[in-house]
Amino acid sequence: MYLEALCLLFGFWSTLSLGENVPVITTEQGKLSGISEEAYDGTPFNSYYAIPFAQPPLGELRFKRLNELVQTELLIQPILTNLSERDELGDGTRDPQPPSTWTGVRKRSSLASPCVQVPFGHMLAGVKLPPEELVGDEDCLYLNVFTPKGAQTRDDIPVMVYIHGGGFFAGGAFEYLPHVLLSRDIILVVIQYRLGFLGFLSTEDSIIPGNYGLKDQIAALQWVQKNIKHFGGNPKKVTIFGESAGAASVHYHMFSPKSEG
Numbered sequence: 001m002y003l004e005a006l007c008l009l010f011g012f013w014s015t016l017s018l019g020e021n022v023p024v025i026t027t028e029q030g031k032l033s034g035i036s037e038e039a040y041d042g043t044p045f046n047s048y049y050a051i052p053f054a055q056p057p058l059g060e061l062r063f064k065r066l067n068e069l070v071q072t073e074l075l076i077q078p079i080l081t082n083l084s085e086r087d088e089l090g091d092g093t094r095d096p097q098p099p100s101t102w103t104g105v106r107k108r109s110s111l112a113s114p115c116v117q118v119p120f121g122h123m124l125a126g127v128k129l130p131p132e133e134l135v136g137d138e139d140c141l142y143l144n145v146f147t148p149k150g151a152q153t154r155d156d157i158p159v160m161v162y163i164h165g166g167g168f169f170a171g172g173a174f175e176y177l178p179h180v181l182l183s184r185d186i187i188l189v190v191i192q193y194r195l196g197f198l199g200f201l202s203t204e205d206s207i208i209p210g211n212y213g214l215k216d217q218i219a220a221l222q223w224v225q226k227n228i229k230h231f232g233g234n235p236k237k238v239t240i241f242g243e244s245a246g247a248a249s250v251h252y253h254m255f256s257p258k259s260e261g
Helices: 120-125 196-200 212-231 245-255
Strands: 003-007 031-032 034-037 044-052 106-107 142-148 157-165 189-192 233-242
Touching: 003 189, 044 106, 120 157, 142 212, 157 245, 196 212, 212 233, 212 245, 233 245
Parallel strands: 003 233, 031 106, 157 189, 157 233
Antiparallel strands: 034 044, 044 142, 142 189
């Protein structure tokens, strides 16, 4: 990945209009369609929502050991204090599994559910919630791609990948919509990653080494490298940026050799 880093706070307007003339994009997993929307200044763009970049981390995949090492282990400090020498050597690695393929055209017009979390306000207030009142879904490893009209005929459009904030325990793609940035000639990708105990639980050994949320981010970035050309994006012009925990994630990826290539 050829990554530049940018940390930024920004807001979005919600002006949109649904449309039918959205190109079908063929990715490594299958064909995608989406909807047409408008930026705050009236600029039209195409939206491809809820694209899976990994298999749902459910059941045995929740903390599954890989049969072979996938090069996504993060070796950075200070958040990754639980990484041991055997993690560095690849023993005990667990990573998001590649997404499944599909037949036909996958079309989504709305966001995927966010990852499981306690509502941010409740967390800040120290309010304890029973499990049934948690929000989100474990099946949450999806990203959204927003492109200018006609982008699929090009191969040079710069790409911006947004990593949401929320203290690594809250947030999601639902908070970061494209209606400001898509007034510009860019492709915007907004990703999700596992949060809280499902994303960062660790037993500080090879049983549950942790940092699955950061591995999810790398899996999403790898998906971008393999597929963004089909949307008209240039995989050599990818900028990652974020807010709060997303901005911190940008720095972790800058320090980690596992985020290169």
